[in-house]
Amino acid sequence: MRATVRDVAARAGVSPKTVSNVLNGTFRVSPDTRSRVEEALAALDYVPNLSARGLRNGRTGMIAVAMADLRMPYSAEMCHHFVEAAAGRGLHVQIEETAGSGEREVELMSRARAQLVDGLILNPVRLETTAVQRDVNLPPVVLIGEVDQPIVDHVWIDNVAAVRELTGLLIDQGHRRIAIVGTGPMATAQLRLAGYRKALRSAEIKIDRSLLVPCEGWHSTDAAESFSAFLDRHEPPEAVVCMTDTIAFGVISALHAHGLSVPDDVSIVGYDNITDSATTVPALTTIDFDKQRFADTAVDVLLSRIANPAAPIMSVTIPYRLIERASTATR
Amino acid sequence: MRATVRDVAARAGVSPKTVSNVLNGTFRVSPDTRSRVEEALAALDYVPNLSARGLRNGRTGMIAVAMADLRMPYSAEMCHHFVEAAAGRGLHVQIEETAGSGEREVELMSRARAQLVDGLILNPVRLETTAVQRDVNLPPVVLIGEVDQPIVDHVWIDNVAAVRELTGLLIDQGHRRIAIVGTGPMATAQLRLAGYRKALRSAEIKIDRSLLVPCEGWHSTDAAESFSAFLDRHEPPEAVVCMTDTIAFGVISALHAHGLSVPDDVSIVGYDNITDSATTVPALTTIDFDKQRFADTAVDVLLSRIANPAAPIMSVTIPYRLIERASTATR
DNA sequence: CTGAAAGCGCTTACAG
DNA sequence: CTGAAAGCGCTTACAG
Structure with missing residues (x-):
């Protein structure tokens, strides 16, 4: 079957911990040991089990992005930029669609709490987001777009x-x-x-x-x-x-x-x-x-929140500009 | 901190296994026990840890969908339908962008093998998909669109x-x-x-x-x-x-x-x-x-593959129809 | 710089 | 119908 750290350790003649050290670079490993481990890693075609790592670390390296309707070209472009932003930070994106239902938003929150994702970027549809309530045990969330009361972090445009x-x-x-x-x-x-x-x-x-x-x-x-x-x-x-x-x-x-x-x-x-x-x-x-900047900012804010759940709430405004093209003319 | 099955079991006065039975409905549980467990679940605001479940079961309930460029309205619509199809089967979708790079496709394969996703739906860009090679230890993959040699399952349109x-x-x-x-x-x-x-x-x-x-x-x-x-x-x-x-x-x-x-x-x-x-x-x-049908089919094929890795390769052709509108006229 | 042990939270045989 | 034990694969203190 698939190789585990244990198998790799056995082959390299070291302990699992040393393999882990090579994998994560947490501690310095002697060049000789390192190369032996690397050889074993390659020979056994080792791929880490991310579920196990997630269970141990409490992080999965995945964030969720929830838009109302993915078919809208706007949502699609934003998704692209979120995936780019995430990739640049070693993260992957789980994508969800709320279709404007508050119920679906609540469900997403609990999914985030189920820890297959480390946090959630949510584009709420209504101003009064029922899902994002104070007092509730919220996972790290960043709202994109404006909402009534800034209970959580948000990134928006005026x-x-x-x-x-x-x-x-x-x-x-x-x-x-x-x-x-x-x-x-x-x-x-x-x-x-x-x-x-x-x-x-x-x-x-x-x-x-x-x-x-x-x-x-x-x-x-x-x-x-x-x-x-x-x-x-x-x-x-x-x-x-x-x-x-x-x-x-x-x-x-x-x-x-x-x-x-x-x-x-x-x-x-x-x-x-x-x-x-x-x-x-x-x-x-x-x-x-700047949609890429918007996405980068939202992901950065989310990462700060994950790193520091107790930090004060952040709100970031991204600038816009008017582009004049051929669809308007003087009367 | 967060409640675990153990906490729930303690509160309900049963063993963790019984809690698991209630959660998964694997075995019949007496109505009395069930209600006690359910009360405890609610009281402790229990949310399962999906990483732990994934580690144990070898399944995460997540599939990856990889398109070349999410910004394209076509990709966006397909993503929407994949998310719908997945949701209907209790699955979530991780979204990836290959931007046409074979290298990125290879990376996705290994991510699938790292088991944060149970399988992968891939829209390959070139006919000769370097990433999908015979002999390599592939995760469950369904290709959408045609490729040269059907080494893996695929769903396509003629x-x-x-x-x-x-x-x-x-x-x-x-x-x-x-x-x-x-x-x-x-x-x-x-x-x-x-x-x-x-x-x-x-x-x-x-x-x-x-x-x-x-x-x-x-x-x-x-x-x-x-x-x-x-x-x-x-x-x-x-x-x-x-x-x-x-x-x-x-x-x-x-x-x-x-x-x-x-x-x-x-x-x-x-x-x-x-x-x-x-x-x-x-x-x-x-x-x-029918894009929804296309997505449903691809997800179903992937699920069959996950359930039975040794089954013969499947290829499904989805019908199309020509829609005549105002952009064409007789000369 | 490295090893042996413990445990993250869950579920699956194994017994009763 | 239910319990006690073991283990999925990883990493983190704890020792050396």
Whole structure:
């Protein structure tokens, strides 16, 4: 069967402890012993049993990343960066999907506590995260995105300021009748809506509730459907703020189906700057941020938390920037 | 500290084995004992230590899924379905990225052998997968996509037939000068190119090597760049077969930048039917398949392999269908 | 610089 | 239906 440290030790004529020392570099081993052990390791094709190591050490070298919906290009890009960030720190990533269910989030917490993962990076969907409660025996957790009360560490982007800036750009370009697509109870939607409201308010534009367009889901197909239904009942707006780039794609498609073109008839802005946003026709004006830096930061914060559970709660804000492309034009 | 089976047993006044029986339902336990144990479990907020269980059982309940690049919407959708498939079978998914490096694939194999995962679903990039060698002590692996020699189980779609059908559609619509974008050494590219060649050959169209357009990468931005460069040097083709939907998005963008429209000037087909393909302008003609079924099948095959390492190698072909949308038109 | 012993938390034969 | 013992493979004090 498979070789264990014991087998390796026997072959090299040393004790298991010495093999462990060679493997982990904890203590200095004499060059001669080391080479004998290394020879045995190679000859027996030794692979450590990580479950055993995890049981002994209380660490598995694995972290969990939980996103609401992996199919969203935004989630996919973030996963990529989390895997990269983890790999750079010798960690592996277990991936989970919450699909927005608080129940699923609770389950993830307990899984983390079951110690197959050392910690959890969670993208909570609602502002009031029922899963992350004070007083409960929490595993190390980092929230990505904003939540109501910072009970645990979090890394986020100032969504309110970003959307305020995006909406401000549209206003500066002369648009007044500005819709926003993707409103709903999700934390992200609430914050971005707040940014939209602020921008309109400071330009003294009255908020027209009929221009707040909710979506069932945030896939482009959902957005196309919702916005198409909106266009059937209302005059087209002059510009549209979309909660995400993916929603923007759906909105553009719905506009096109109604014989309207972007940006000639309607200006569109998105959020996230996913890869495809640069090549769509037209290319999207959107909010960009350094996703790798975001992921690196979240993993670092998680590692600090694992190393020091009693440390004070950390909150890190990652900067964003507005990228102006072809989907917006002056009126 | 955290409660163990021992603590639970002590509180319930039974042996650890009885607690284990209640937890795993291996043997029947008397209702009275069961309720006492359950009370203790709840009172002590017991969470099993999965590392210990994994060490004992040789199973962790985790499988690894390795894709070349998680950022690709196709990979993202597949990951979503793998996580769903795994969840339905009580499994969790560790996600890995090979970025097309054979070295990384080898590393993954040994990680699987290190037993933090019970098995591995791997999307190999090249046809000659150096990592998956005969004679080597392999962990349970299922390859998704075609490889040269079926040394291990695999689940795939008949890429050759699918692209032959796609290309055939373009020919039937009267196109003759048909380019293909995304050629290269990757297994997927080779197979899809073979389908393209077959279709042209049976229509007695001579293959024009200048119409085989390689791409650095398979992101839409890569495709836009490559195809833009192509358009700078050549007459536009009548139609374009794109290796993936994502490549198609880039090609459409490049055509647009050159003042050409789809499908009026050029017809376009993609492959994968990712979510956004239905809402792009124009919506893409592409190859669709049941991704959830594909993922379920791959997980089932992997589970069979784990259960029975000596069983004969399995190969499952998942059906596809051509979806005709607005990106193609008769000439 | 190295060895022998103990134990992480679980479950599986082995007995009753 | 339940208990006492052993062991999965590793590493950490404890001795030398």
